[in-house]
Amino acid sequence: MAKPRSxxxxxxxxxxxKVQKGLQFLAKRQGTTYSALVREAxxxxxxxxxxxxxxxxxxxxxxxxxxxxxxxxxx
Numbered sequence: 001m002a003k004p005r006s007x008x009x010x011x012x013x014x015x016x017x018k019v020q021k022g023l024q025f026l027a028k029r030q031g032t033t034y035s036a037l038v039r040e041a042x043x044x045x046x047x048x049x050x051x052x053x054x055x056x057x058x059x060x061x062x063x064x065x066x067x068x069x070x071x072x073x074x075x
Contacts, residue, residue: 013038 020034027037
């Protein structure tokens with residue numbers, strides 16, 4: 001079994017077998033490992049979600065609907 005890189009933690013995931021096969025195919029085609037591809041996908045997902053949440057929070061903070069007296073009192 002491969003030794004994890006410094007700062008890494010081991011995690012077990014249950015995924016659909018078809019998704020696993022697809023990821024294995026892509027990893028081989030891209031000349032990387034299955035694990036590296038999964039780590040990259042998870043990191044990209046996290047970054048995208050945090051950006052989306054920041055955008056939503058910004059929209060909510062600047063929205064006239066959120067800043068009027070009725071909306072403020074109903075929260």
